[in-house]
Amino acid sequence: MTRIVMAGFPPEMEKWLKSSFVQADVCCVTGGLEVIEELKRPETSVLVLDHRLRNPTALEILTELHNGVACSQLPVIYCLSEGVDIELTKRLVRDLGVKEILLPPVDPHELARQLARTLGLPAPHRSSDIEEHIQNAVADVRRRFLPVLLSRVEVLEQAGVALLESSLRPELREQAEREAHKLAGLLGTLGYAAGSRFAREIEELLQRGLSLSESQALRFSELTVALRLDVESTPIAAEALQAPEKRPTLLIVDRDEGLAERIEAEAAAQNLHVQTVREFHRVREAVSALVPEAVLLDLLISGKEDEGMTLLEELSGRTPPVPVIVLTSKDGFTDRVEVARRGGRGFLARTSSAGQIVEAVTRLISRLHAEDARIMAVDDDPQVLALLRNLLEPRKIRLETLDDPLRFWDALGSFAPDLLVLDVDMPHLSGIELCRVVRNDVRWAEIPVIFLTRHDDAETINRVFTAGADDFVVKPIVGPEMLTRIFNRLERLRLRRSLLEIDPVTGIWNRRKASQMMADFLDLARRHGQPFSLAVIGVAGLKGINERQGYGAGDALLQRVSQSLSNGFHSEDVFARWSGDEFVVGMYGLSRYDGVQRLTQLLEAVRQQSVQASFGDEPQPVLGAGVAQYGEDGTDLESLCKSAQAAMLHASTGGGGKVAHAGWVKDSPGAMKHVDVVLVMRDEAQASLLLHGLESRGYRTRWLQDGKTAVRLLAGPDPALRAKVVLIDVDVAGLDGISLLKRLAWDGVLESCRAIILTSPSSANEAQAGLELGAVDYVVKPFNSPVVVQHIRRVLDAA
Amino acid sequence: MPRKILVIDDEDSIREVTQVTLEMLSEWKVQTARSGREGIRLAAADPPDAILLDVMMPDMDGPATLQELASSALTRDIPVLFLTAKVQATDIRRFLGLGVKGVIAKPFDPLDLARQVAEALGWEPEQREIAERRPM
Numbered sequence: 001m002t003r004i005v006m007a008g009f010p011p012e013m014e015k016w017l018k019s020s021f022v023q024a025d026v027c028c029v030t031g032g033l034e035v036i037e038e039l040k041r042p043e044t045s046v047l048v049l050d051h052r053l054r055n056p057t058a059l060e061i062l063t064e065l066h067n068g069v070a071c072s073q074l075p076v077i078y079c080l081s082e083g084v085d086i087e088l089t090k091r092l093v094r095d096l097g098v099k100e101i102l103l104p105p106v107d108p109h110e111l112a113r114q115l116a117r118t119l120g121l122p123a124p125h126r127s128s129d130i131e132e133h134i135q136n137a138v139a140d141v142r143r144r145f146l147p148v149l150l151s152r153v154e155v156l157e158q159a160g161v162a163l164l165e166s167s168l169r170p171e172l173r174e175q176a177e178r179e180a181h182k183l184a185g186l187l188g189t190l191g192y193a194a195g196s197r198f199a200r201e202i203e204e205l206l207q208r209g210l211s212l213s214e215s216q217a218l219r220f221s222e223l224t225v226a227l228r229l230d231v232e233s234t235p236i237a238a239e240a241l242q243a244p245e246k247r248p249t250l251l252i253v254d255r256d257e258g259l260a261e262r263i264e265a266e267a268a269a270q271n272l273h274v275q276t277v278r279e280f281h282r283v284r285e286a287v288s289a290l291v292p293e294a295v296l297l298d299l300l301i302s303g304k305e306d307e308g309m310t311l312l313e314e315l316s317g318r319t320p321p322v323p324v325i326v327l328t329s330k331d332g333f334t335d336r337v338e339v340a341r342r343g344g345r346g347f348l349a350r351t352s353s354a355g356q357i358v359e360a361v362t363r364l365i366s367r368l369h370a371e372d373a374r375i376m377a378v379d380d381d382p383q384v385l386a387l388l389r390n391l392l393e394p395r396k397i398r399l400e401t402l403d404d405p406l407r408f409w410d411a412l413g414s415f416a417p418d419l420l421v422l423d424v425d426m427p428h429l430s431g432i433e434l435c436r437v438v439r440n441d442v443r444w445a446e447i448p449v450i451f452l453t454r455h456d457d458a459e460t461i462n463r464v465f466t467a468g469a470d471d472f473v474v475k476p477i478v479g480p481e482m483l484t485r486i487f488n489r490l491e492r493l494r495l496r497r498s499l500l501e502i503d504p505v506t507g508i509w510n511r512r513k514a515s516q517m518m519a520d521f522l523d524l525a526r527r528h529g530q531p532f533s534l535a536v537i538g539v540a541g542l543k544g545i546n547e548r549q550g551y552g553a554g555d556a557l558l559q560r561v562s563q564s565l566s567n568g569f570h571s572e573d574v575f576a577r578w579s580g581d582e583f584v585v586g587m588y589g590l591s592r593y594d595g596v597q598r599l600t601q602l603l604e605a606v607r608q609q610s611v612q613a614s615f616g617d618e619p620q621p622v623l624g625a626g627v628a629q630y631g632e633d634g635t636d637l638e639s640l641c642k643s644a645q646a647a648m649l650h651a652s653t654g655g656g657g658k659v660a661h662a663g664w665v666k667d668s669p670g671a672m673k674h675v676d677v678v679l680v681m682r683d684e685a686q687a688s689l690l691l692h693g694l695e696s697r698g699y700r701t702r703w704l705q706d707g708k709t710a711v712r713l714l715a716g717p718d719p720a721l722r723a724k725v726v727l728i729d730v731d732v733a734g735l736d737g738i739s740l741l742k743r744l745a746w747d748g749v750l751e752s753c754r755a756i757i758l759t760s761p762s763s764a765n766e767a768q769a770g771l772e773l774g775a776v777d778y779v780v781k782p783f784n785s786p787v788v789v790q791h792i793r794r795v796l797d798a799a
Numbered sequence: 800m801p802r803k804i805l806v807i808d809d810e811d812s813i814r815e816v817t818q819v820t821l822e823m824l825s826e827w828k829v830q831t832a833r834s835g836r837e838g839i840r841l842a843a844a845d846p847p848d849a850i851l852l853d854v855m856m857p858d859m860d861g862p863a864t865l866q867e868l869a870s871s872a873l874t875r876d877i878p879v880l881f882l883t884a885k886v887q888a889t890d891i892r893r894f895l896g897l898g899v900k901g902v903i904a905k906p907f908d909p910l911d912l913a914r915q916v917a918e919a920l921g922w923e924p925e926q927r928e929i930a931e932r933r934p935m
Contacts, residue, residue: 138820141816145811145812178855182884188906190812190816196906268886269888271904
């Protein structure tokens with residue numbers, strides 16, 4: 001009977017192999033000494049060693065085997081563990097005669113296949129045939145139902161147009177909501193994962209009612225476009241070979257059963273799959289087996305925090321790194337710094353709700369997916385391509401393989417890889433020729449290229465480097481070596497790219513990167529109805545220091561300020577240098593009032609540190625900050641920034657070291673009130689539409705219903721109200737609009753305030769008279785409120 | 800004797816995919832119905848071991864169909880799973896309150912559906928393919 005000896009594996013692996021090889025005797029041992037005992041039995045047919053085996057170690061056993069006479073012919077399958085370097089692999093192959101090496105995480109299917117091959121047994125039955133059959137059937141359904149799907153998309157498109165024209169009827173809305181709901185459920189099952197998400201978002205928008213805001217309507221129509229593209233362009237034949245998108249897995253490492261259950265319930269709604277480990281000693285194994293998208297780690301899982309920290313560091317240091325979010329009851333600056341230093345990607349208080357935790361995880365995962373590397377490999381040998389697939393895909397690398405170099409150029413353009421792997425010797429076109437073409441094109445001149453070659457003679461190496469190679473690997477490919485070389489290149493690429501995103505003076509994100517990231521958060525806030533606050537922090541006195549002590553001193557100050565500040569922010573906050581003396585912080589989930597509180601504490605902490613100490617007699621640089629909240633103070637990055645900057649200026653005039661929120665102006669008796677826009681008009685409904693349009697963009701407004709009140713507040717020697725723009729309806733009560741305008745002109749109000757008039761359609765004279773009196777613009781009634789808001793914004797921008 | 804499952808869904812494509820995948824990945828025999836009415840008729844004529852029932856259907860929706868099934872002695876004991884694209888926790892709680900055995904979210908992975916169904920019904924995953932899909 002065939003006898004398989006396995007050493008150093010978990011019992012599950014033994015169980016699995018026993019069920020796969022019922023005709024063999026599978027013997028599983030845990031210590032090195034037992035292996036030596038087992039090897040004395042002559043019927044042993046194969047030895048499977050795990051690198052982690054101890055007493056003696058797997059390597060010592062191998063050396064013994066190799067040097068001994070009795071068992072030197074025994075086939076060995078060696079399973080590596082994480083973090084093993086290339087040198088060991090080379091030693092195993094060259095010095096110890098190991099023929100088969102499996103890479104971590106060891107795939108049980110792969111091990112079974114390898115064993116079958118070694119033993120000359122038929123490969124154990126795999127589910128892949130069945131899977132392929134099902135995938136083909138799904139592809140067939142997709143093909144036949146494509147016209148039906150597209151007709152449903154069309155209903156959504158009609159609704160999108162109606163929304164933009166503000167003419168969506170209830171029947172169409174209902175029908176569209178139904179179709180969106182059906183599509184959301186249907187598309188994902190048929191393999192259109194993105195389409196399903198678009199449909200779901202469309203459904204959510206439709207549930208808001210018959211009219212949406214301008215930006216929501218635009219989003220709606222963007223979604224319909226994206227939906228059609230996804231449904232139309234899915235290459236049906238090619239996709240049939242691929243599995244539908246798997247749900248990302250979150251591994252919870254926590255002893256609290258209740259928390260895991262609550263997270264699981266929340267995660268289901270986010271299409272996130274949850275697995276839980278409660279024992280410290282099982283974590284590493286679970287991470288290798290499940291390859292989770294993210295790990296939620298309780299630092300006290302073993303009862304000792306330093307063990308938790310070591311585990312965090314180990315997981316973050318794996319190739320590729322395992323993203324870890326830490327769950328802790330300690331929430332001090334130093335704890336956060338320590339977690340960040342060990343590679344943690346997030347930090348959550350134990351008191352966070354399951355919803356907050358799931359949200360943090362999904363946000364991290366979506367951010368990581370955007371970072372997924374894309375590799376294109378061209379080789380005419382399908383076995384090499386299959387090997388690369390096995391190597392790279394479990395490591396979250398998107399791989400496009402090509403066995404025909406003639407299709408290379410098209411594939412390159414459509415896949416847009418981050419790295420190329422090219423075989424030197426291929427029919428028709430060699431890798432060297434491909435590489436030259438790539439290097440001659442300006443778009444691809446910088447892409448890293450790794451060559452695969454059978455020969456490592458000086459001439460071949462010279463040829464590949466002359467053609468523009470970055471590196472080469474000699475066939476037959478040794479998995480760990482190939483991986484290390486690929487990850488080295490990707491790491492360098494990441495570094496180079498990060499230079500484009502990092503501010504060179506302070507080492508934090510630059511404006512470009514921060515704008516992208518904050519746009520994502522704004523989108524998230526919009527969709528989930530969560531608060532998002534943006535703070536602008538200004539460093540007063542920087543200009544003076546630059547002038548008196550030179551830019552070096554100014555830069556040093558900025559560095560210390562940014563360092564002190566960044567310690568205080570959460571890893572999920574966006575902290576960046578915005579302009580010369582301004583930093584910006586995007587805080588998701590925080591209202592402006594919470595933001596003000598947080599920044600006040602932080603600025604005080606920075607002040608107490610010795611940021612200013614080294615400047616001797618120089619006036620101490622002072623930080624001021626303004627906070628604006630999405631929805632309250634602006635709806636886009638630009639308007640939020642404006643509001644926050646205005647608040648910051650207000651805070652700084654009070655002597656600095658202060659934090660103010662946007663909308664800080666308080667009504668106080670006797671004090672003049674500043675606003676951006678005053679509307680003078682009778683119709684309350686129209687006024688409230690305009691007010692909403694302006695306030696949602698962060699402008700401060702005031703509505704006055706009659707002309708006399710307007711004169712009382714705006715004109716006279718001591719006006720109570722001052723505005724940048726005043727919009728005057730000619731038909732206003734009390735005092736007509738033209739008379740009001742005349743009065744404002746006489747009193748000199750129009751010198752600092754710009755007037756726009758709303759005129760009747762029948763009277764061209766009104767517009768003429770208004771402009772002659774000093775109005776800068778006019779709009780003819782009946783008006784469309786977004787149009788008027790645009791006029792006002794234009795005038796405000798010019799003001 | 801293989802188990803019988805009745806799938807009630809007004810979506811032709813979903814019925815097809817469900818039938819193919821459940822029959823391929825399990826030994827179950829799958830019957831399908833395109834409306835609540837048709838489903839109730841089939842269930843009464845030849846009671847299945849379980850019913851997969853879509854929630855949002857025209858005329859007679861999932862909850863109404865469930866109510867009708869529960870009102871007849873012939874069908875009231877058949878375990879029912881809802882298939883739905885509404886997967887908020889509140890929806891799921893509401894559905895479970897109606898007396899279904901479980902809720903399966905749409906979209907689902909066709910390759911994982913048999914396992915999800917078996918798990919929701921508390922059936923042993925009798926097929927090796929399903930067991931294999933769970934790595935150790």
